[in-house]
Amino acid sequence: MRLLHTSDWHVGRTFHGADTLEALEDALGALARVVRERAVDVVLVAGDVFDSAMPAGRHVEALSRSLAAIREAGAEIVLSSGNHDSPARLGANAAFARAGGLHLSTAALDPASWRIELADEHGPVAVFAVPYLEPVALRAALPEAGIATQADAMRWAMDAVRASLVDVPARSVVLAHCFAAGVADDAVRVDEAVRLDDAPRDITAGGLDVVPASVFDGVDYVALGHLHSRQELSPSVRYSGAPLHYSFRERSPERGGWLVELDAEGLAAVEWIGLPVLRALTTVEGELAALLADASLDGTEHDWLRVRLTDRVRPLDAMRRLQERWPHAAEVSWIGGASAPQRQLRERLARRSEAEVVDDFLAHVRAGASATDAEAALVRELLARASAEESAA
Template sequence: MRLLHTSDWHLGRSFHGNSTLPQLREVLGTLPEIIREHRIDAVLVAGDVFDHAAPAAELYGVLARAIRGIREAGAVVIITSGNHDNAARLGFQSEWAGLGGVHVATRGDAFREPITLSDSYGAVDVFAIPYLEPMLQTGLYPGEKLRSHHALLGRVMEEVRALAAARGNRSVVMSHCFAVNSGAAEVSAEAVAEAGEGLVWDLTAGGVDVVPTTVFDGIDYAALGHIHGRSELTPSIRYSGAPVHFSFSEAAKPRGGWIVELGSEGLSEATWVDFPVPRPLARLRGTLEELLTETEFAEHEASWVEATLTDNVRPIDAMRRLRQRFPHCAHIEFAPAERQAVRAATYTERVARKTDLEIVDEFLDLVRGGEQLDAPERELLREVIAKVSAAGNVGESA
């Protein structure tokens, strides 16, 4: 049995104001070829199919074409809803879709009816768990106070393990959650950044509601969604990440999915398959003049570009000028190379015993990244200070 584990398609998401739909269409359009080449039996999409709860009509068409291509290539489709999805809308007509090999699990109790696949070794039960919001799923276990995602998913997995043991088949779980290795003392900043907008927040505890990997003990493979980068928590618990890049922080991370092979005793291996990257991401750094002229940056002219400008004085009209060379420049950061550090002192201490000219110089040194008054500016300011002083409103400090 071979499964292709994907997640977080986020149909409808924008990238610095640009639609990602052309890139998603291209990537999803390559799935049939991957399915045929690797003889995939089922494609798993572990949550966040859409980016919004009310997707535009066009996005349903993109999803329909992707599913049609997967089915025509011979693979079953299993989809769960994520925290970005509207479960009711995504799950509409799921009962009939299942008859055609497209299984969409959006009900909170969907895991109680596993999707059963079969190969020469027998049956494989896929327990598809949609994203579970504790406040909305109180009916799953009446009388039990399961107020965090960790507590609720842990309780669901207890039931899943019992079902799997009773059925005696190989087992796969799909879940949309923020899982961390059981031995991790805390959630790393990198992991939080990786989750991006999709974080599950435990507001009562004031932090991220994480789920330890031990929650998925006893299952042959856990196909997770929610984190947008590839991750192997354990050999049998993995994130596939998103099929395209949604932020520059993901620029160095590959895009693709896991091909999960199940043998007679369970998981045999999981190998990575790369998806195409229609438009790569580049994070460039230098002065505006360097970025516009240096040959080393030529290879990025067709990429999405994030430019960090190191000019000491912020260039005028930087974005327009950058887009003359990099038409897909999407974001600019400013980081002057010679910014003078401001001493940790009060304003009164910083200006004590300084003339008005010196105070202005210090201010410009800060906001201009090291450039103080030039000669014409200095002469003009002297005249202004003299006139104000003569009017009796202010005098230069000694």
């Protein structure tokens, strides 16, 4: 069986205010061609199908066209909800869609519904499409489970997956939408590469609520979503990234998905399949006049451009002047000749989580005394609750 692992389509998302729908449809059209050319049996979408819980009508129509093209190319589709999706809206008519080869998984509290039975010439393949798991919602619904973090939520989910495989053995694939890293269960440090990717900031104090890759032990392949750049945590645990660039923070220039091949024994091979990149991401730094005249930048005129201006005096009308050469200049910042250490400090401050901002504020008004453990826990709880309510809206 051949499965194409994708995630984070974010239908309806813009790039610094620019509409990306046409570019996304082009990318997903290329994905449909891959399905036909490489005889892909199943396309996986590991969460964040839409960018909004209430997508516009034209975004729903665009998704429908793309899914129909993939089905016409010959693949079934397994799709799980992410933190940007509305499970109720995305999962509407799931039973009807299943008859047409589109398998929607959105019920976070119903592990039995995650299991999707497929088969090839070697026998059954169980695909477990785990929806995005909100720890606050799970804790309220399952107080006896002791779920406090995303890692706890995913351990609970994977226990259910492994129990299902004990009852009905099969080769297995899991879709999950979370932050995962190759760290020990008791680790608290987060790899800087995860921080730099364009995933939503987490609300835990001091970093990201990370799921150790070891939580996924016991299955043949894990198709992860949530980070927008491709990453390999182990041969069988990977992020595919998004099909388009949605932010300058995304680390990898490549866009595409992982072609996963299962044989009679389980995972046989994984191959990266690239998708066309409509616009590369380019960052330039210097004085405005020098940049506009820089011949070494010839050929970048169609890129998404981020500009850091070092002029001693802030230039007037900089964006308009830049867009005369680079029509897709998207972000301009004036760093005013700041030193490298000053720029690094600014960038570090810009990456603070919401909980870290609150803690810094408390330290400021308390003459250096930051939040107590109890206060930090309360802040995390309230921020998580607000995030859950926003996702469910």
